[in-house]
Amino acid sequence: MQTYSLPQENSDSVLLLQLTDTHLFSDETGSLLGVATRDSFHAVLEEVAAQSRPFDAIIATGDISQDHTPESYQRFADGIQRWTQPCFWLPGNHDDQPSMKTVLPSTQIKSCDQVLAGEHWQVILLDSQVVGVPHGELSAVQLDMLDQALSGEPDRHALVLLHHHPLAAGSRWLDQHQLKNNDAFWQVVSRYPQVKAVLCGHIHQELDVLHQGVRVLATPSTCIQFKPDSQDFALDKCNPGWRWLSLLPDGAIETQVERVCRRTFSPQFDAAGY
Template identity: 40%
Template sequence: MIRLVQISDCHLHADPWARSRAGFPLRQLEAVIEAARGARPDVVLVTGDVSQDETAASYRLAEQALSRLESPWFWLGGNHDQPALMADVRALHEEVDLNGWRLLLADTSVKGQAHGELGEKRLARLAERLGADERPTLLAMHHPPVAVGSAWLDQIGLHDREALWQTLAPFPQLKLILCGHIHQAFHARHALPGGDVTIYGCPSTTDQFLPGAEDFAVDEASRPGYRIVELQRGEWLTWVERVDL
């Protein structure tokens, strides 16, 4: 069995004492990391929006905090991130071997925009990678590939999601998609010819968004958290853990 922990949407600033709407992003990230360490993950995945102010210093703070983990960790960029600055601090990977499973990481960011797109070249590259291995596969991206039921979030979701699903249709080994961006626990299913693909969203380590809101709203009653995914023999079990501050 492989135990994967997903962390998402840290929104760090160069200033370690900077505030978010509902707290202190660095302190909250550190609390989530400490809790995640106790879950004894085999691997940790950070699904984007690591930075809020897109500074090199914010990524160094993230790297220092995440390096307290006692397991390998990998990250991908979101709409608030600068991939070149991230790569200067720690490499960006396209794929991680999880023994009986594969983890593929896809970049959905569009420079200067809040929404996501993969585009023809990234979709072609994703199809190439999927076609190279028939093991059960987990795909990670920042933007959700389905509507989440909040009008304002759905406007800045993955704009070419229909093209993504067409690309994924020939590959029944794709079982799961993990996304960030939405700052809330979420799950949905999308039917493909080879079987359903299950999509999971993750709480943010900082502010939580109110599910189902038509306009932007912070869920002040919720807490930061992370997702655990246990992978074994083509099957999985997943749940969200919340962190007291």
């Protein structure tokens, strides 16, 4: 297991910025259903910077790239270079792990399994990618790593990150693409009451529900948004967004989703898929 220790510098809580589903291209004009993903990513970065909120690390929960190129990952790395905090990322269904590795280890971006964050928390990063298909699955190796990370740190509260949503989110078309073996995932989690939340990307919308006593969170993409509760593919009118998280010493989590408000991004609403 690859473990990274994250010092907690800003408060008595661990403060995280989540960016997800950036879907970047090597070409800076590359667009996804009419949204130039470099522009929407930078609109997010600029509004995050304008907030001047302190944070300890960035977490990026997959679908960093849309075209699998090393340049698209470098575009992400260049974007977050305005900050000095480390970024921990994991792959989504659209990612190419060999290309992701091309920006490592020379940048602030870390690829690891476990982050020991301050004194009271750990963040576990899972790889749910099944190469070539949109749905997710956790291998036996990943499930075992989750189990080991939790059993090895019984006194730390845990935040678990993965790209795919580990329960139905209410949209038939998207729920076909969820984590397929979510029963196996929840069986491991159920043995460890220190798991406080599971945080994912993939569904390009905000979600905050309780499942088996664990908070399940999802976060808007920095580009296009999927319409909640839609049976068929549909885009939402909401702007790109991001999420702030404060992991408190007592195991509580305070979190807010924010969206770009200085300009409007309008995708092709009549698109039948992506």
